Amino acid sequence: MEIDIPKTMKAIRFHTYGDPEVLQFEDIPLPSAQAGEVLVRVHAAGVNPGDWQMRSGLAHRKFQIDVPLPYIPGYDVSGIVEAVGPGVTTFQRGDAVYGMTTHGAAYAEYTTADPSHLAFKPVSIDHIQAAGVPMSTFTAWHTLFVRTRVVAGQTVLVNGAAGGVGHFAVQLAKAQGARVIGVASGRNEAFLRELGVDLFIDYTTTPVEQVAHDVDLVIDTVGGENGNRLLSVLKRGGTLIPTTWGHYSTKHAASASLTVEDVVLLLPTTAQLAEISKLIDTGRVRVEVSMVQPLAEAYKAHELSESGHARGKIVLRVVEERSPHYVVRTSL
Ligand SMILES: NC(=O)c1ccc[n+]([C@@H]2O[C@H](COP(=O)([O-])OP(=O)(O)OC[C@H]3O[C@@H](n4cnc5c(N)ncnc54)[C@H](OP(=O)(O)O)[C@@H]3O)[C@@H](O)[C@H]2O)c1
Structure with missing residues (x-):
């Protein structure tokens, strides 16, 4: 034809x-x-x-x-x-x-x-x-399940939880059985509670490091100069994965046996997108x-x-x- x-x-x-x-x-x-x-x-x-x-x-x-x-x-x-x-x-x-x-x-x-x-x-x-x-979910999915392997019971803190990458990271970590701390401004509290965050931190009123501690994985989608305050919420052996440029002191990380991974931009494969389709079609991620x-x-x-x-x-x-x-x- x-x-x-x-x-x-x-x-x-x-x-x-x-x-x-x-x-x-x-x-x-x-x-x-x-x-x-x-x-x-x-x-x-x-x-x-x-x-x-x-x-x-x-x-x-x-x-x-x-x-x-x-x-x-x-x-x-x-x-x-x-x-x-x-x-x-x-x-x-x-x-x-x-x-x-x-x-x-x-x-x-x-x-x-x-x-x-x-x-x-x-x-x-x-x-x-x-x-x-595609890009946001894959970034969140790759961070949680390929670069690390989050398991039920672990604590995940998502900085920038209401954004493109963040709102998928919150849902994927919850679906895996993790305890999730979401960081955003107050206007996003109801939205993030609906997505299942266990603890909400309004960064405009409360410094994250005053409230969060013993975190296994930090996903930082905001980045910038103040990365060390996020390192301080990790438990010994914990991991921070940024999705954008940020400053995290390697000296600080090494002294507490923390890992800071590099930012990597990757494209999803058909198989990975098909996995993500399943998560959406079964209602685990919206x-x-x-x-x-x-x-x-x-x-x-x-x-x-x-x-x-x-x-x-x-x-x-x-x-x-x-x-x-x-x-x-x-x-x-
Ligand atoms: N490496 C990769 O593969 C990859 C892939 C995708 C994205 N990225 C990068 O990752 C970053 C995030 O992407 P995105 O799509 O999620 O961005 P986005 O959707 O534009 O993120 C916006 C969110 O950031 C929150 N936010 C702003 N300032 C904040 C702060 N100080 N603390 C906590 N939350 C704050 C906002 O919440 P409030 O309105 O409540 O402040 C808003 O909901 C971008 O720099 C992007 O380029 C990288």
Whole structure:
């Protein structure tokens, strides 16, 4: 059957680093699926802090990460496979998929992706919610179950518990039977208690180190200069894993036999995303989407993300969902 794919599409691009206003809504040529790739009709794109860190030039200044300009931001995607390139056998046209792209370019009507970083979209959630999942959930999941192995009865402190990574980390640690301490501002207390935190600390009124102690694992999604106060809540032999840059004194860590792991950015595999789909479809993890913006207004999403105070996830709506036209396949 002849596939009717348009030649041009709408996409968000920036031509220069700068404020959210550098994000332009443009007509550009459609990409095509090369060997080993799929072309995805993007229904929703997830927004992550890395997107504005790239756009603002922070990633360039701080970590020498350069992107080819003009650049389409966004790594998290949920949509429908529109075409498959030569050699792709795992997915077929019409599959509802979610996952991450390797090269950004998710803020667009179509994008290409390596199918080894995609999986079938969880069936219990829509594309908007699914687009909020991949990078944040995978980061939380990898931290709790690959870099460490949290077991029931351990205490996990999540700093930045109400954010994208944090709210997934809270739920995953609870589902594993851990005792969870969530750190956020007071306006997020009810939200985090609903997600199951055993102890809530409002960092705007209470220093974390005054209340928390004997913690097995700290997941620090906030970072910054004051890392040592988080080291002091760990029990001997405990571990701190940052998801972003932070200062943690190695001398302090060594004196108390603590481990501080490096920040690592990895892409989820199909199998890992399928595990995460199961956690979502069995109701053990839910996605909080606090803001949805149309693709054209991506700048508003960046303004909120850059404020550092988004609750859960921010998502760009690319296709208005009325009647889904796809068939759901759930296993390869
Ligand atoms: N290495 C990786 O693979 C990887 C992957 C994903 C993300 N990251 C990085 O990890 C960091 C977190 O990502 P994210 O998506 O979770 O960010 P996010 O969603 O933007 O986090 C926002 C949350 O941070 C909380 N927060 C802000 N200041 C805080 C403070 N001083 N103490 C405690 N909580 C505070 C806010 O809560 P309040 O509003 O209550 O203050 C808000 O809910 C980012 O720097 C991101 O780039 C790294």
